[in-house]
Amino acid sequence: MKNSCSSVSTLLEKYFDQEVTEEERFLVEGHLQDCPGCRDALSSMEELRTLIKAPVEEVVGKEDFPWVWQKIEREIRLEKKRTWWSSLRSWLAATPLFRRKVWIPAVATLVVLLLITAQVILKKTPSSQGVSVVEYLESPAYNVMVYQPEEPNVTVIWLFEGPEEEQRTT
Amino acid sequence: MKRTVFLLTALFFFSFFSFSAASAQVQVRIRVILASNVGQAIDPSLNDVHKELGSLFNFTSYRLLRDEPMNLVPNRTVTVQGRRPGRFMEVTLIGLHRDNAQLRMKVIREGVDLLNTQVRLSPGRTVLIGGPRYGEGVVLFAVSSRF
Amino acid sequence: MISRCQQGDQEALREIFDKYHKKVYRIAYGVVRQREEALDVVQEVFIKLFRSVKDFKGRSHFYTYLYRMAMNTAIDHRRKAGKQFISSLDEEGSFEPSDEAEKGPERILLQKELEEKVKLAMDKLPDEQKAALIFRDVEGLSYQEMAEAMGCSIGTVMSRLHYGRKRMQESLKDYIKLHGKGRGASTVSEG
Numbered sequence: 001m002k003n004s005c006s007s008v009s010t011l012l013e014k015y016f017d018q019e020v021t022e023e024e025r026f027l028v029e030g031h032l033q034d035c036p037g038c039r040d041a042l043s044s045m046e047e048l049r050t051l052i053k054a055p056v057e058e059v060v061g062k063e064d065f066p067w068v069w070q071k072i073e074r075e076i077r078l079e080k081k082r083t084w085w086s087s088l089r090s091w092l093a094a095t096p097l098f099r100r101k102v103w104i105p106a107v108a109t110l111v112v113l114l115l116i117t118a119q120v121i122l123k124k125t126p127s128s129q130g131v132s133v134v135e136y137l138e139s140p141a142y143n144v145m146v147y148q149p150e151e152p153n154v155t156v157i158w159l160f161e162g163p164e165e166e167q168r169t170t
Numbered sequence: 171m172k173r174t175v176f177l178l179t180a181l182f183f184f185s186f187f188s189f190s191a192a193s194a195q196v197q198v199r200i201r202v203i204l205a206s207n208v209g210q211a212i213d214p215s216l217n218d219v220h221k222e223l224g225s226l227f228n229f230t231s232y233r234l235l236r237d238e239p240m241n242l243v244p245n246r247t248v249t250v251q252g253r254r255p256g257r258f259m260e261v262t263l264i265g266l267h268r269d270n271a272q273l274r275m276k277v278i279r280e281g282v283d284l285l286n287t288q289v290r291l292s293p294g295r296t297v298l299i300g301g302p303r304y305g306e307g308v309v310l311f312a313v314s315s316r317f
Numbered sequence: 318m319i320s321r322c323q324q325g326d327q328e329a330l331r332e333i334f335d336k337y338h339k340k341v342y343r344i345a346y347g348v349v350r351q352r353e354e355a356l357d358v359v360q361e362v363f364i365k366l367f368r369s370v371k372d373f374k375g376r377s378h379f380y381t382y383l384y385r386m387a388m389n390t391a392i393d394h395r396r397k398a399g400k401q402f403i404s405s406l407d408e409e410g411s412f413e414p415s416d417e418a419e420k421g422p423e424r425i426l427l428q429k430e431l432e433e434k435v436k437l438a439m440d441k442l443p444d445e446q447k448a449a450l451i452f453r454d455v456e457g458l459s460y461q462e463m464a465e466a467m468g469c470s471i472g473t474v475m476s477r478l479h480y481g482r483k484r485m486q487e488s489l490k491d492y493i494k495l496h497g498k499g500r501g502a503s504t505v506s507e508g
Contacts (some may be wrong), residue, residue, distance in 0.1 A: 015478060017453060019460050023235040047493050048485055049454045051435050056347050056455050060339060068356060069334055072363045100484075110439065134274070140444075142301065144285070147226075153294055154222050159277075159285060159301030191396055245376075247470045260469065276469070281477030282443045 004031050008038060016045045194262055195243045196271045197316045201249050202236040205229040205300070207306025219296070219312060226298070229307070242273075250311075253304060256280040259311055264288065271315050274297065291315045319379050323371045324415035330367050337380065338363070341387045342458065348391035348453035352434040354398060358391045365390065381466040384456070388448045388466070395440070431492055446481030453478055 008031045014020045015028040034041055134146050134155065142159040201224040202215065206229060213234040223232055238250050243264035250259045250307050257279045265272035269308040270290040277299060289297050293316055321329035338359055345358035365386060373382055439447055445467070452458045452466060463474045486493065 013475070015484070017460070017478070018322055042480070044493060045431060045482065048482060051431065051489065052347070052439070052450060052454045052485070053491070055350070055432050055435070056343055059346055059352060060343050063339075063342065063352070065342070065356070068338065068360055069331065071360050072330075072334065075360070075364050076330075076367055083362075102279045112406070131364070133270075134287060134291040135290060136286075138286040139284060141282065143286050149226075154226065154296045154298050155286070155289070156226060157287060157297065159299070161301060161303060190371065249470055249472050256480060258476075261472065276473075278473055281446045281449065281473070281480040283445060313485070 005035060005038060006033075008035075008043075012041060013045070014036060016042060176245065177221075180306055195241050196266055198242050198261065198263075198271075198273070199260070199312075199314050199316075200236075200238045200240070200261065200310040201234060202238075202250065202252070203310040203312060204231075204233045204235050204304060204307050205310055206231050206233075206305070208306045221312075222296070231307070235309075243297070244270075252279075252309070257302075259299075261313065269293075273297075273313070273315075277311070277312075319370065320466075322367070323373070330363065331368070333383075333505065334363055337383055340380075343455055344387040344451055345382060345391045345392055345394075347364070347455040348388070348447065349395050349398070350432075350439070351398075352454045354394060355391075358387070358394050361394075362390050369485060377391070377465045378462070380460055382457075384452065384458070384466045385468070390453070392444050392448070434492055438485050441488065442481055446477050446484065449474060449477035450481045451483070 008028055011017065011020060011024050011028050020028065032042070134148075134157065137144060137146065137157070139159060142161060145156075145158045145160070147156040147158065178266055199217075201219075203213075203223075205223070205227060209231045212232050215231050215234050215237065216223070220232070223229070235253060236250065240248055242248060242261065244263050244266065247260050247262040250261070252258050260276045260278065262274045263271060264274050268292075270292045272288065272290050274288045275297075276283055276287075277283070279302070283301065284302065287299075291297060294314075296303070296312055296314040298310055298312050302309045318329050322333060326334050341362050342355055342359050345362070346352070346355040349355050349358060362383075366383065369386075372378065439450075442450070448461065448467060452463045458466065460471045460474050464471045467474065467477075
């Protein structure tokens with residue numbers, strides 16, 4: 001029984017969330033018939049889900065969302081500005097020189113030239129060799145230090161645990 | 171008609187340049203190391219980084235806990251399990267450029283992100299994430315790439 | 318509908334609002350557990366959506382993108398309002414559960430006390446675990462959908478659910494036992 005419990009306990013939550021395969025479901029349901037401990041554990045999960053979900057469902061069922069859309073609409077209207085693109089479009093539409101049959105081929109030619117030029121520029125500009133760049137870093141729990149010496153070829157990201165974490169983990 | 175030609179031309183050039191990125195992958199090696207001041211042993215499989223570790227830290231002992239070489243493809247996350255349940259590291263290849271790979275790495279303990287970072291890693295360069303305590307020492311994740 | 322919204326079509330936003338506002342409210346209420354605050358969150362989410370939807374590249378499903386926005390907005394709201402919530406609980410005073418739980422008013426008050434305890438326990442959870450519980454137990458997302466909404470792997474989703482549930486059960490263990498004694502056979506859990 002103990003061995004079955006230890007192998008089924010890792011599947012119990014998946015079973016509860018209905019994310020098990022057919023084979024796993026068969027294994028768990030077979031075990032549950034004979035194991036009150038695992039049945040209790042499953043009941044606890046159901047109970048917890050009810051505690052979390054029931055108040056939400058009750059409130060959502062009664063809610064009629066008074067004036068929510070109207071407030072959203074008003075907020076958008078207040079902050080709505082003409083984007084530079086819509087300004088450009090209206091200007092382009094007004095100018096005969098920028099009719100489609102003129103500017104589409106012009107833009108296409110420009111794009112091709114830019115792509116060819118970019119290749120030349122990129123070749124001439126060597127990118128940094130052997131450097132790791134930390135582009136983004138976030139740690140809600142720890143203070144973090146980044147250290148990047150020239151030599152050796154290592155970038156260090158160090159997490160400083162607080163004294164509570166030290167006591168918890170040692 | 172002209173607009174169709176323009177769009178097709180742009181599409182041809184962009185697909186040409188994006189093709190190599192789409193089919194790319196990068197080899198990454200992740201080593202999980204326990205650094206401590208208990209004893210004076212250096213795991214023989216860490217000889218290649220012993221000098222670097224010695225110059226950065228004052229620990230007397232380095233033990234290799236896990237060594238995971240893997241091929242990363244863009245936007246697919248791989249997981250390296252820690253020593254204890256609920257502790258692991260996730261690595262995702264975000265982008266591959268001519269001379270560096272963009273990796274997003276997370277260190278997770280019991281469902282909480284201890285660290286969420288994004289780095290550009292060049293071949294031959296190692297990123298070392300350290301600090302979480304384990305037993306008498308600290309855990310280091312050494313991530314290096316080759317492509 | 319989404320591409321029209323990306324081009325600034327407010328009618329398209331209205332269609333998106335009609336389709337998703339209840340789901341966003343469920344997520345918001347699951348986090349903040351206060352009606353007025355949850356309605357504010359819903360309003361803020363759709364305004365943010367209108368501003369930022371042009372950045373949606375379609376790499377994930379639209380609804381997971383929206384759910385992530387809803388969750389982050391609700392958590393930010395909760396963080397700012399956290400202290401106010403605790404002081405309002407103090408103002409109401411502590412409640413001593415009566416032995417005569419069958420009486421109507423006391424039963425209602427017991428229920429209220431339980432809801433307050435659930436709110437407090439949820440507030441203590443790390444954001445990632447809180448989000449996992451709400452996506453799964455309130456919204457009923459699959460592990461795959463949760464991974465998309467939370468920007469992590471399925472393994473991380475399972476880990477967050479496991480440790481979130483463990484913490485909640487620990488915080489509410491006395492209440493779960495009491496509550497369980499008063500109930501009949503529990504219903505089969507839904508997906």
